[in-house]
Amino acid sequence: MIIQCPHCQTRFRLDARHLADRLAIRVRCARCHQIFTVTAPSSEEAPLKLEPAQEVRDAQVISFSNQKGGVAKTTSCLCMAVALARRGRRVLLVDFDTQANLTTLLGQRKVRSFYDLLSAEEPIRAGIVPVQDHLALLGANSRMNLLPKRYLNTQNYEQLLHKALGTVKADYDYIFIDTPPSLKFFALNGLVAADLVLIPTQCAFLSLQGVSQMEQVIQSLRKRLGRPAQHRLLITLYDAQSTASQAVYRTLRERWSEQILEPAIPLDNAVSEAQILQRFLFDYAPTGKAARAYLAAAEALESLL
Numbered sequence: 001m002i003i004q005c006p007h008c009q010t011r012f013r014l015d016a017r018h019l020a021d022r023l024a025i026r027v028r029c030a031r032c033h034q035i036f037t038v039t040a041p042s043s044e045e046a047p048l049k050l051e052p053a054q055e056v057r058d059a060q061v062i063s064f065s066n067q068k069g070g071v072a073k074t075t076s077c078l079c080m081a082v083a084l085a086r087r088g089r090r091v092l093l094v095d096f097d098t099q100a101n102l103t104t105l106l107g108q109r110k111v112r113s114f115y116d117l118l119s120a121e122e123p124i125r126a127g128i129v130p131v132q133d134h135l136a137l138l139g140a141n142s143r144m145n146l147l148p149k150r151y152l153n154t155q156n157y158e159q160l161l162h163k164a165l166g167t168v169k170a171d172y173d174y175i176f177i178d179t180p181p182s183l184k185f186f187a188l189n190g191l192v193a194a195d196l197v198l199i200p201t202q203c204a205f206l207s208l209q210g211v212s213q214m215e216q217v218i219q220s221l222r223k224r225l226g227r228p229a230q231h232r233l234l235i236t237l238y239d240a241q242s243t244a245s246q247a248v249y250r251t252l253r254e255r256w257s258e259q260i261l262e263p264a265i266p267l268d269n270a271v272s273e274a275q276i277l278q279r280f281l282f283d284y285a286p287t288g289k290a291a292r293a294y295l296a297a298a299e300a301l302e303s304l305l
């Protein structure tokens, strides 16, 4: 059962067996240390064994964003989500791109998009479909193109996704948003919804300028709305054989030493092969260099948040 500290509002998971045959017990909040009383739920559940109370926290929201195209935003979003789901974390993928690449990669054709749900005045929960254990998707379709047309002139349009995700945050450990290569409506919504923005960055000269532009937008949103709290760079499509790639990698590491989420994701044909075959990279080439790097990056992300 979920209980909430009445003092600091932190929620915890409490095994109902702690109550055993008692009507109420007193517990101490692990966060604010205040003591409060928990009463037994009215329905008789069948408890089996005691578990320590654990803090239940809302999902951490990560937006995969870069106004540059083809830098592996969608690939990274999917691979890292699958990596975390296979580690038992509950992950929601949100395809917030009219290209619907993420939805296509998952073989989902007839999804209801954010636009469909919003215009039908339905909660986004109604459009979430299961993908595999611990992994679910809020997909996209071409009707997403209507979203800016309808909402761009409304107040706080860049907070639409943030508000909607608030209704499902308690159901997941992580929410990963895939965004299009732009800094407009969809990308802005991703940035504002995010606790952390992950910027997939290719080791190419012009990427340096791209990251600086991304940072400017992030800083101005942070100043205005207090979000997103953090951002990190994920080096993608890294070609260890290329001198140019190595040089840009060195520059990125010097300039953004604190911001880089290690390791870099290497170029690996297995990534595109898996996508063509519509298989998860971790099933198609689990010991390949990209799969290993994505797994390590997902673990690094997990320990960061």
Ligand SMILES: Nc1ncnc2c1ncn2[C@@H]1O[C@H](COP(=O)(O)OP(=O)(O)OP(=O)(O)O)[C@@H](O)[C@H]1O
Residues within 6 Å of the ligand: 068, 069, 070, 071, 072, 073, 074, 075, 076, 099, 101, 179, 180, 181, 236, 237, 238, 265, 266, 267, 268, 269, 271, 272, 275, 290
């Ligand atoms: N590590 C990798 N090795 C080889 N190919 C890769 C790797 N990562 C991604 N790719 C390929 O690069 C291409 C672009 O990837 P992806 O679609 O994820 O980029 P994107 O940033 O989401 O693109 P867009 O800006 O259009 O949304 C795809 O064809 C994908 O298969």
Ligand SMILES: [Mg+2]
Residues within 6 Å of the ligand: 073, 074, 075, 097, 101, 178, 179, 180
């Ligand atoms: Mg993409």
